[in-house]
Amino acid sequence: MNPSAHARVVGPVRVPTPSFPVSSTYSTGSLLSVTSLTPESVSHILTRATALEHEDPLERAKRLAKRRIALLFYESSTRTRTSFELAAKGLGADTTLVSSLSSSIEKGETLKDTGLTLRALGAEAIILRHNSSGAPWLLERETKLPVLNAGDGMHEHPSQALLDLRTMLAHLRGGAETVTADTLAGVTVAITGDILHSRVARSNALLLPKLGARVVLCGPKELLPDLATEAGPGVEIERDFHKALEQAQVVMMLRIQAERLAGLQLDLEEYKAKYQLTEALLAAHAPKALVMHPGPIIRGLELTGEVADGPQSAILEQVRHGVAIRMALVERALTAGVKA
């Protein structure tokens, strides 16, 4: 037990690299995280979204006619579920919805077994919403099917970030479909609210800087830890809401996720006083900014009803972009081919 005299300073040590890649292993059609996207792949998705949106519905419905797509939802959802379903049906696919409250999941069936069952029923891709971060990786690993992440825990919501991007491009870049690493140069997106628990914030903060945008995160420390800036490049923190607004061409507001606070005590009145987006604040600090929100909105909490319904709001427009983006993602899932 004697400390020996072999003291030596360790410099940077060479160690094995992770043996499992971050991006999708089994299927090029999967979309688990925006970290696997490049400007080229984003351009392809945007281009297909527009083409499919404009295509004759009867022609479009032949594209994936009678192909089978499962929607597996462990959490409630209005926008994401409906728009994925409409997207898949718009391409002619048969969809089936399995939700945790009306299936054998209630009886204790695991995610693995549920996925294998869906595959046995002929599902060629699974759209998964799950309350546990990383669940899409498990599903993909076990089923070897393309998986579209429709929101996993506090982790990511890639299709939301893509539809947010399409909304921004429509307003700020004339609806550009081909994007590069500097398409959004000069654009500051201020994301305000419950960043800690937000998969929308993570996907946007990881995607938008790839296209040149600057992302400014705003919120109290409880909901926005300092280390958020280390999660990726091009991300900054501005705790003063007014200052964040002044820099922003896009103001993205987030809901307080009461279901994920896990005992965290938050004074909502104090929160509203500091971070609620009102018409007055918008007029004073960001009169031209685009106001966005992934929904569901809580009127009177993170923003006022007047702002949500006001002229700068693109909230419902985002929902419309969601169907187009998700058509492109569903098509990609079934046509991208499977890696050897």
Add this chain to the structure above:
Amino acid sequence: MSASTILIRGGHLIDPAAGVESRKDLVLRDGRVSEVTDPGKTSLEKVKNGKSKAGNGTNGGGSNGAETFEVIDATGLTVAPGLIDIHVHLREPGQGHKETIATGTAAAAAGGFTAVAAMPNTVPTNDSPEITRWMQAPERGASVRVFPIGAATRGLKGEVLNDFPALKAAGAVAVTDDGHPILKDGTMREVLIQATRAGLSVVQHAEDTRMTGGCSMNYGPTAFRLGLRGMPPAAEYGLVERDIRLVTELSANGKGRGGHSPHLHVAHTSTAQAVAAVRQARRNGLRVTCEVAPHHFLLTEEHVAAYDTHAKMNPPLRSEADRDAMIQGILDGVVDAIATDHAPHAAFEKEVEFERAPNGITGLETALGLSLKWLHGEWKLPLGRVLSLLSAQPAALLGFRGRGTLTVGSFADVVIFDPKAEWAFRAKDSKSKSKNTPFDGWTMRGKVRWTISEGRVVFQGS
């Protein structure tokens, strides 16, 4: 393999505790080391005068007329004290679907280990002399020696202390509350006092569980990015520092307690600050020791990136700076032992969402191969010191008399391995009942050819 006498011939003996690193022949008789001589000088060969079959250079039986013996040709191989792992979970009693004492010790033997210290988080908890004896009973079918570590408090609840003298009398070598660390200062203080009186070490899994609820990896930017709640490093080092304060106080008063100071052993150290705290405690002359697991000197939190549940354990994989501090601590001698925290789980238990998966990975069959490949091969820690961290030092740490060395009279616990051989570890070939390892397919260095436990060959590899 039942010969009670074995001649190990032609090998390179490394016995760090005895300061031996040279070619030696060994004779094992009746479970003990009976001779250690220069090559060809054992009594078995001197008497035979060329009559013995042992002279033909192959492994097999030998006889010198007076005695039959088995011959192991260790030419080109390293002969060392059997490895000792002071931190394993054998899952018996109660969780035989994960591992049994028989399968866990078979994995130990395959990994070159001849003694393991088994944690008390069994079902029921190892609270009693009865369970402690049950774990050591011949009926368990253990390949190697099992030293139970008893629970410090009833049911690992941190309230009522168990009967330490009775646990010790039944064979327990230390006490711990394992994954349910003792948070109350008063309870930990009392555990240290009573364990010292009973002549037992106190092993602490240092985690302030008030800071880690709902967490499944290390706290930091990676956890933030992955949307997982993180365990702050302070949850570990804060408790290590608290424990060291208690040991400091009790050691100062030690003269009034029969002259013995408490021995605190920090299990699976994973943060730079915890190693620093142990280093300082040692400078202050305290009996504070620590161990590091191979995954903590090799892997970082980045390995969680694809939510692989084989990268989930407690303490979690930490930052690169922490990982480097583990290597530094091993190289400069603050770390006393490499211990695996072998924690088998059935495949179905790990094939779940990351946050729901149980903590832990297996480690008995990869510890030597990874240590030789990285600590010795890459970071140039002398072979003798690597082996010392895996045998002599852990033996001394928990007071395993006659183990961790191969001097005459010691237990015939021996590992014989090819120090140069590189090979790929395959989880599916593991002797453990569970295959939950992040090292599947990794290159190992050093292939175990024989493991001998108290004179019995318990593993033979090719």
